[in-house]
Amino acid sequence: MKPFIYITRKLPEAVVAPLKSEFDVEMWEKEDAQVPRDILLEKAEKASALLTMLSDKVDRELLQNASYLKVVANLAVGFDNIDLEAAKEKGVTITNTPDVLTETTADLTFALLMATSRRVVEADRYIKEGKWKSWSPLLLAGTDIHHKTMGIVGMGSIGEAVARRAKGFNMEVLYHNRSRKPEAEETLGVRYVSFDDILAQSDFVVVLAPLNTETQGMFQEDQFRKMKNTAIFINAARGAIVNEAALLQALKRGDIAGAGLDVFETEPISEDHPLLQLDQVVALPHIGSSSKDTRLDMMTLCVENIQAVLKGDNPKTAVK
Numbered sequence: 638m639k640p641f642i643y644i645t646r647k648l649p650e651a652v653v654a655p656l657k658s659e660f661d662v663e664m665w666e667k668e669d670a671q672v673p674r675d676i677l678l679e680k681a682e683k684a685s686a687l688l689t690m691l692s693d694k695v696d697r698e699l700l701q702n703a704s705y706l707k708v709v710a711n712l713a714v715g716f717d718n719i720d721l722e723a724a725k726e727k728g729v730t731i732t733n734t735p736d737v738l739t740e741t742t743a744d745l746t747f748a749l750l751m752a753t754s755r756r757v758v759e760a761d762r763y764i765k766e767g768k769w770k771s772w773s774p775l776l777l778a779g780t781d782i783h784h785k786t787m788g789i790v791g792m793g794s795i796g797e798a799v800a801r802r803a804k805g806f807n808m809e810v811l812y813h814n815r816s817r818k819p820e821a822e823e824t825l826g827v828r829y830v831s832f833d834d835i836l837a838q839s840d841f842v843v844v845l846a847p848l849n850t851e852t853q854g855m856f857q858e859d860q861f862r863k864m865k866n867t868a869i870f871i872n873a874a875r876g877a878i879v880n881e882a883a884l885l886q887a888l889k890r891g892d893i894a895g896a897g898l899d900v901f902e903t904e905p906i907s908e909d910h911p912l913l914q915l916d917q918v919v920a921l922p923h924i925g926s927s928s929k930d931t932r933l934d935m936m937t938l939c940v941e942n943i944q945a946v947l948k949g950d951n952p953k954t955a956v957k
């Protein structure tokens with residue numbers, strides 16, 4: 638019997654063809670809706686490999702009953718949806734998709750920063766709603782980006798790619814990270830500072846840290862109060878790093894000037910969420926790595942990782 642592979646979202650046939658030629662492959666039929674939990678659990682019980690989305694919970698319950706499972710290839714660089722401890726205990730290899738999405742995610746992060754500070758979304762709405770009656774000196778006046786200070790929280794490869802873009806805008810770049818990055822300091826001219834200094838000194842606070850026990854809830858009322866009241870907060874990492882209620886209050890009180898959010902505590906965020914009612918918030922549906930090329934590269938990497946593990950080889954990008 639061929640090993641069974643379950644893919645939790647409908648992916649292009651061309652991408653999964655190499656798996657289909659060797660294995661018994663089944664895909665969840667929908668492109669835009671998550672596989673129901675009971676189906677995921679049922680499929681996992683007989684699967685040798687799972688190709689999962691960041692919205693699928695690969696927890697202890699799932700792993701405990703997945704007796705044949707050898708590998709979970711997660712279509713994301715983040716893997717906070719996976720219980721690594723339980724996977725290790727069961728000897729299941731976890732892989733992710735670093736590197737291939739770095740530049741694309743940095744592009745989106747910068748686009749979000751620019752859209753928020755220069756009020757691009759508001760301006761688009763303004764014109765389409767027929768509100769533009771005359772040119773006027775302070776019409777939709779935003780905040781400058783060039784020559785300002787960016788504070789990056791989480792200096793992985795995406796952080797470095799964002800810093801490179803910021804340098805092109807003549808920005809000063811500060812960063813805070815679990816460990817210092819001497820090479821980035823030298824090549825990019827970024828400066829390591831404490832978390833509190835990031836908050837106090839940055840015009841743009843950009844969150845690019847992974848979600849884990851250290852970063853969960855890192856931004857609370859206190860942190861927003863320490864920021865400049867002209868500051869713009871950008872989160873392209875994970876929603877749970879931020880206490881959304883505290884962010885909402887900080888925006889309403891004017892502790893900070895705006896927020897660009899690609900990620901939320903609960904995804905999808907409901908359309909009547911109070912954060913979405915604020916003009917100074919630009920919200921995106923978690924599309925950091927979503928360019929056609931990059932998403933295809935991520936899918937291909939997942940397929941290659943599954944092939945490698947099922948053949949007894951080392952996958953390209955195992956989570957350590």
Ligand code: DGY
Pocket residue numbers: 691712713714715716738874923924925926927
């Ligand atoms: C990831 O890969 O973790 C990103 O959040 C996807 O956009």
